[in-house]
């Protein structure tokens with residue numbers, strides 16, 4: 694029995710973990726994560742939280758396994774088909790266990806880890822990596838609402854507190870700036886790497902899917918592509934209980950739905966003029982690589 698019956702209701706606290714802000718659900722299984730045995734055909738879907746992980750995971754899942762028919766799509770939540778590598782919740786199968794037991798190949802594996810924490814076997818096995826990045830302002834807004842609705846995450850505080858913490862990297866999985874830059878640098882040395890932007894996917898879905906298919910080496914028929922396109926629209930994923938996280942008890946979708954808005958530019962409804970100026974000033978100092986460019990409107 695828990696010593697304190699409120700213990701399980703308390704939100705996790707952030708702490709410094711090898712220089713990155715983390716919480717227990719993502720560090721408690723650390724040895725198994727670090728010793729995870731990747732296979733050469735594994736596909737890693739890596740993101741900073743709220744960058745479009747679920748969307749891209751579902752696209753890739755359907756590209757590989759859509760042909761298995763509706764039973765799989767309607768009975769197994771996406772988060773069981775694409776395990777979250779570092780997630781550990783007592784009494785539930787860990788991300789590493791779920792990945793080990795996946796019945797299908799290639800295994801699709803999701804991670805939010807900053808690049809320096811990724812198990813080395815993924816690099817040794819030269820696994821394919823799909824990294825999805827989203828502009829910092831919309832990413833922050835989406836993360837704020839996610840923390841509000843998810844009691845498995847730390848308390849976000851009010852929007853201005855949250856934004857300050859975001860800029861200082863005091864969020865689970867650390868600094869957005871370090872994350873997108875770290876993975877971008879990895880792309881320069883790991884050849885099996887596809888870096889995608891949420892904004893591109895919103896703006897020109899067809900083109901992005903062509904590029905993704907070519908990277909993955911898959912050639913869906915026109916009918917298959919159309920089935921994927923329809924399934925992964927924002928509205929259809931919002932209605933779909935296998936992709937909208939409605940089955941996850943820590944998420945209170947009445948506070949804010951997981952499938953919230955799915956737009957580029959919602960930051961304009963949150964940032965004050967002063968917050969925007971301060972953010973831009975800080976952004977310029979942290980984002981010095983001219984090759985890594987984000988669009989916060991399209």
Ligand SMILES: Nc1ncnc2c1ncn2[C@@H]1O[C@H](COP(=O)(O)OS(=O)(=O)O)[C@@H](OP(=O)(O)O)[C@H]1O
Pocket residue numbers: 740741742743744745746747748831834835836838839925926927928930951952953954955956959
């Ligand atoms: N199909 C589709 N089209 C457009 N946008 C989509 C789609 N699917 C998910 N989303 C939006 O992605 C945001 C959730 O990000 P993640 O899936 O990375 O969240 S998580 O880190 O896995 O919790 C979250 O963004 P916000 O709406 O801005 O909060 C989702 O709405």
